[in-house]
Amino acid sequence: MTRTHEIVCRLGVMAALGLTLAVPAQDPVPATPPPSTARPEPRDKKPRKGGPPGLVKPAMADTVKARVYADNWFMLYINGELVAVDSIKFTPHNVVSVDILPEYPMTIAVMAKDNADPATGLEYGTSIGDGGLCLKIGEDVVTGPDWKAKCFFHGPIHGDTTRPRVRQDPIPDGWWKPGFDDAQWPKAKVFTEQEVGPKPPYFEHDFKGASFIWSDDLALDNTVLFRAHIEKPGWMKRWNTKADLDVSGAPLK
Numbered sequence: 001m002t003r004t005h006e007i008v009c010r011l012g013v014m015a016a017l018g019l020t021l022a023v024p025a026q027d028p029v030p031a032t033p034p035p036s037t038a039r040p041e042p043r044d045k046k047p048r049k050g051g052p053p054g055l056v057k058p059a060m061a062d063t064v065k066a067r068v069y070a071d072n073w074f075m076l077y078i079n080g081e082l083v084a085v086d087s088i089k090f091t092p093h094n095v096v097s098v099d100i101l102p103e104y105p106m107t108i109a110v111m112a113k114d115n116a117d118p119a120t121g122l123e124y125g126t127s128i129g130d131g132g133l134c135l136k137i138g139e140d141v142v143t144g145p146d147w148k149a150k151c152f153f154h155g156p157i158h159g160d161t162t163r164p165r166v167r168q169d170p171i172p173d174g175w176w177k178p179g180f181d182d183a184q185w186p187k188a189k190v191f192t193e194q195e196v197g198p199k200p201p202y203f204e205h206d207f208k209g210a211s212f213i214w215s216d217d218l219a220l221d222n223t224v225l226f227r228a229h230i231e232k233p234g235w236m237k238r239w240n241t242k243a244d245l246d247v248s249g250a251p252l253k
């Protein structure tokens with residue numbers, strides 16, 4: 001039986017039984033409304049999103065990349081605000097790359113840590129690991145010999161792995177702040193790429209012009225604070241507003 005035959009037969013049976021087929025009413029197609037001649041409602045008096053006239057906000061084109069390679073971990077403050085923390089505290093030797101909105105003068109403060117047991121200064125039980133920091137922001141802000149570097153965790157003292165002892169100095173309050181007094185801090189020591197031995201992620205990022213720095217002893221200095229003050233005479237920010245939100249609850253403030 002074809003489909004048509006089947007429908008005709010069913011209608012015939014229904015007619016014989018005195019039944020009618022209920023056809024659902026179709027929704028009427030809405031007619032195209034005529035063009036409105038009414039005047040528009042007055043605009044809402046509430047402040048609109050986007051700010052008042054004349055407001056110039058920063059755009060992504062104003063940002064630059066900050067790239068950091070730290071053996072083994074770091075946290076980075078710029079102008080008193082925490083902007084990046086190494087998301088991997090240990091192997092692999094990763095590169096952290098983040099967008100930042102630069103403003104000058106720029107105070108950069110970094111805490112970097114080599115993988116070392118706080119009690120012995122050793123890693124993997126009996127080994128001595130080494131550190132190293134390399135940073136580049138935009139095209140011209142790079143780690144180098146003008147940076148300050150101060151060690152706060154040294155050990156094992158004299159490299160003695162059989163009876164390891166360490167020296168721990170308290171981290172000073174506000175070490176990340178622009179106004180912190182680092183005048184007495186020593187200059188960072190520059191190390192060659194061969195001395196630090198960065199792992200492959202380092203070579204996949206643009207660190208051209210940046211040096212590896214640390215405090216005096218790449219192997220025995222395990223927690224190092226770095227600071228740099230960058231001036232850019234004549235620099236003017238393009239935007240005329242600032243962030244309203246409070247991010248002062250950042251950790252280790």
Ligand SMILES: [Ca+2]
Pocket residue numbers: 114115116121128129130131155218219220221222
């Ligand atoms: Ca070490």
Ligand SMILES: [Ca+2]
Pocket residue numbers: 071072114115129130131
């Ligand atoms: Ca290390």
